[in-house]
Amino acid sequence: MSKLFVEASPHIRSPRTTKNIMLDVIIALCPALVASIVIFGYKAAVLVAVCVASCVLFEFLFNKIVKKKGTVSDLSAVVTGMLLAFNLPADLPVYMAVIGGFVAIVIVKCLFGGIGQNFANPAITARIVLMLSFTASMTSVWAKPMAWLDKTDAVTSATPLNVLASGEGELPSLMDMLLGLRGGCLGETCIAALLIGGIYLICRRVIRPITPICFIGTVALLTFFSGGFDVNYVAYQVMGGGLVLGAFFMATDYSTTPMTDKGNVIFAIGCGVITFLIREFATYPEGVSFSILVMNCLTPLIDRFTASKPFGAITPKKEGKKE
Amino acid sequence: MSKLHSVKLPHYSASAEQSTRKIPAPEVVAISMAQHIGAPCEPCVAVGDSVKVGQKIGDSEAFMSAPVHASVSGTVKEIRDVMNVFGRICKTVVIANDNKNEMYEGIKPPKCDTREEFLKAVRESGAIGLGGAGFPTHVKLAFDKSKVNIEYLLLNGAECEPYITSDYRELMENSDNVLAGIDLIMQKLEIPNAIIGIEEDKPAAIDKLTKLAIRYPNISVQKLPGAYPQGAEKVLVHSLTGRVVSEGKLPSDVGCVVMNVSTAGFIYSYIKTGVPLVKRRITIDGNIVNNPANFFIPVGTLLHSIVGFADVRKQPDRIVLGGPMMGSCAFDPDTPLGKTNNAVLLFADTKKAEPTACIRCGRCVRACAANLMPTELESAFDARDVKELQRLKVNLCVNCGACSFVCPAKRNLAEKNQLAKDFLREATAPKK
Numbered sequence: 209m210s211k212l213f214v215e216a217s218p219h220i221r222s223p224r225t226t227k228n229i230m231l232d233v234i235i236a237l238c239p240a241l242v243a244s245i246v247i248f249g250y251k252a253a254v255l256v257a258v259c260v261a262s263c264v265l266f267e268f269l270f271n272k273i274v275k276k277k278g279t280v281s282d283l284s285a286v287v288t289g290m291l292l293a294f295n296l297p298a299d300l301p302v303y304m305a306v307i308g309g310f311v312a313i314v315i316v317k318c319l320f321g322g323i324g325q326n327f328a329n330p331a332i333t334a335r336i337v338l339m340l341s342f343t344a345s346m347t348s349v350w351a352k353p354m355a356w357l358d359k360t361d362a363v364t365s366a367t368p369l370n371v372l373a374s375g376e377g378e379l380p381s382l383m384d385m386l387l388g389l390r391g392g393c394l395g396e397t398c399i400a401a402l403l404i405g406g407i408y409l410i411c412r413r414v415i416r417p418i419t420p421i422c423f424i425g426t427v428a429l430l431t432f433f434s435g436g437f438d439v440n441y442v443a444y445q446v447m448g449g450g451l452v453l454g455a456f457f458m459a460t461d462y463s464t465t466p467m468t469d470k471g472n473v474i475f476a477i478g479c480g481v482i483t484f485l486i487r488e489f490a491t492y493p494e495g496v497s498f499s500i501l502v503m504n505c506l507t508p509l510i511d512r513f514t515a516s517k518p519f520g521a522i523t524p525k526k527e528g529k530k531e
Numbered sequence: 532m533s534k535l536h537s538v539k540l541p542h543y544s545a546s547a548e549q550s551t552r553k554i555p556a557p558e559v560v561a562i563s564m565a566q567h568i569g570a571p572c573e574p575c576v577a578v579g580d581s582v583k584v585g586q587k588i589g590d591s592e593a594f595m596s597a598p599v600h601a602s603v604s605g606t607v608k609e610i611r612d613v614m615n616v617f618g619r620i621c622k623t624v625v626i627a628n629d630n631k632n633e634m635y636e637g638i639k640p641p642k643c644d645t646r647e648e649f650l651k652a653v654r655e656s657g658a659i660g661l662g663g664a665g666f667p668t669h670v671k672l673a674f675d676k677s678k679v680n681i682e683y684l685l686l687n688g689a690e691c692e693p694y695i696t697s698d699y700r701e702l703m704e705n706s707d708n709v710l711a712g713i714d715l716i717m718q719k720l721e722i723p724n725a726i727i728g729i730e731e732d733k734p735a736a737i738d739k740l741t742k743l744a745i746r747y748p749n750i751s752v753q754k755l756p757g758a759y760p761q762g763a764e765k766v767l768v769h770s771l772t773g774r775v776v777s778e779g780k781l782p783s784d785v786g787c788v789v790m791n792v793s794t795a796g797f798i799y800s801y802i803k804t805g806v807p808l809v810k811r812r813i814t815i816d817g818n819i820v821n822n823p824a825n826f827f828i829p830v831g832t833l834l835h836s837i838v839g840f841a842d843v844r845k846q847p848d849r850i851v852l853g854g855p856m857m858g859s860c861a862f863d864p865d866t867p868l869g870k871t872n873n874a875v876l877l878f879a880d881t882k883k884a885e886p887t888a889c890i891r892c893g894r895c896v897r898a899c900a901a902n903l904m905p906t907e908l909e910s911a912f913d914a915r916d917v918k919e920l921q922r923l924k925v926n927l928c929v930n931c932g933a934c935s936f937v938c939p940a941k942r943n944l945a946e947k948n949q950l951a952k953d954f955l956r957e958a959t960a961p962k963k
Binding site for chain 1: 535540765776849857861863891896902907932943945949
């Protein structure tokens with residue numbers, strides 16, 4: 209008999225791997241990618257390509273330099289690159305995107321130990337770093353949707369949330385909001401495409417619906433009350449900014465969110481409340497990124513407090529006085 | 532009743548609808564003196580003795596033990612140390628088969644009018660739990676009536692691991708004896724109710740047993756969800772009665788005795804015939820087996836007799852004793868099979884899982900029937916953190932393997948839990 213192979217049980221494994229999870233996320237991001245190219249033209253494609261390439265390259269180089277096993281093949285850097293690009297304005301200078309890729313992969317992900325070890329969402333943290341470093345390019349130059357058809361580089365200075373916050377300017381129709389014909393970051397505008405991707409992830413059991421439902425639900429509920437029970441206002445708030453992108457694709461990131469169901473509910477509601485507070489009371493019109501980052505930081509604490517109670521466990525009584 | 536976590540496993544049961552066959556009589560059998568959890572037996576035969584089927588060849592004074600019997604007739608060739616299926620090295624009686632299959636003269640139905648006589652008979656039969664763990668049956672049944680009030684006899688017919696169908700075949704082929712055995716145990720031990728739990732993926736067995744059980748007013752059949760690990764003792768008790776067996780407690784503490792359906796069937800036939808546990812049913816299956824089916828094998832059949840007999844497409848590179856989730860890989864084709872082996876699975880072209888970094892997806896946490904946090908247990912073990920392992924209750928892990936199964940990073944979480952339990956036992960053992 210040939211040599212026998214010996215291994216601890218179990219001897220069968222599920223077909224799910226880290227790589228095919230990441231591949232599913234990439235597939236889920238594709239409708240929004242196509243929509244962004246349609247809406248903002250070829251420059252959207254260029255920006256996504258630059259972000260993905262820089263993220264993959266930085267991860268490859270980092271692993272080479274610190275002599276770690278290569279992890280590029282798990283596709284997680286591709287996901288980070290796509291999400292980073294989706295969080296940037298289509299007109300952002302390319303070198304800034306590369307800096308974003310460096311921050312996301314090297315500083316936020318690899319320096320903390322690579323996949324699974326980072327406490328903050330790389331794409332979101334990179335976006336915030338870029339926003340604070342290049343405020344003008346990141347927050348005031350929004351490409352006009354479909355402008356590439358007239359071969360112009362028309363820009364608009366306002367996103368729908370800017371309009372809502374300042375009360376100046378014209379709001380796009382709700383249908384335009386759904387289709388993504390509005391100013392905003394590259395991948396966040398086309399709500400319909402994001403929903404298709406989100407539903408795909410839920411059907412493939414990559415994410416569970418609890419997080420997006422609680423996140424979006426909290427924002428909707430709070431704006432419903434603060435906006436004087438105006439359903440239209442709620443619709444603009446929910447479809448505006450990066451809420452749908454964040455709720456389906458960033459607040460569901462495994463590494464940086466709690467592991468238990470209860471923990472995820474707390475996380476998502478926390479994100480919703482902070483998003484609402486920033487949008488309503490702070491100077492920024494948009495709060496999704498900050499809310500997710502803040503909740504990322506609280507994740508270890510949430511995990512600690514929502515740890516599952518072992519079945520049949522007897523919790524030791526607090527040590528009393530010894531007789 | 533809260534729902535416990537579980538996982539859905541792929542369904543392999545090609546052997547289910549084949550009736551149990553016999554394998555050609557092996558030339559030798561090697562009967563390990565440790566067929567069960569507890570004290571191993573001492574051989575009571577010597578080299579050169581001739582033995583007959585059903586003759587006692589080993590026994591022990593210890594309570595936590597059960598005697599072993601010759602499974603073929605022939606001559607004791609040698610007594611030597613062999614590693615058994617549990618990985619324990621202990622005395623093993625090797626018998627050369629004379630192929631006469633002569634029954635031992637002393638075999639007669641035991642006297643069992645009283646509870647004590649019945650328990651003694653169960654011990655003498657060499658009965659141990661046939662589900663796989665191998666707990667001596669008489670120990671389980673000898674509960675102290677003054678301390679615990681047993682309300683339920685729970686029969687485990689979940690058979691939740693893929694491939695294995697030996698309990699299913701028992702339920703289909705030996706249903707009358709299973710029910711009669713349950714009834715007998717209930718009468719002798721004064722247990723008022725019995726519930727047979729069968730997983731929903733075996734509708735034929737559920738139908739058959741439900742129809743036959745009409746004759747017994749206190750025996751009911753309950754359909755269990757097809758969710759792994761349904762057959763784990765604590766999970767089964769919870770599914771059938773809603774009761775929770777707490778840490779460090781036994782099912783008898785919540786009024787239940789759990790027994791495998793095949794064990795009940797065996798006890799009845801022993802009481803009727805007096806033939807002790809010398810053969811059992813095993814499933815032979817795997818990704819290279821052409822005609823998966825169940826077979827009766829004499830206790831002590833060597834693994835290579837099975838592999839040589841099985842109709843395989845190519846040479847196996849991995850042999851699993853037991854189910855694919857909890858069974859162990861065989862090291863040595865000369866391993867003797869025992870009373871606890873319910874399956875031999877032959878695989879080829881299997882790949883070793885290559886673990887990558889944990890991505891904290893939480894799948895293991897949502898898979899654990901014991902509601903543990905396997906990924907955190909792994910980090911606690913890697914850090915050899917005694918306090919943290921105790922806090923996370925690693926001792927409640929039943930090693931069902933669900934966490935390793937679902938892990939997309941292919942981490943060996945279940946294996947780590949076993950190592951952690953051993954580590955914790957050593958670290959907390961009182962120092963001499």
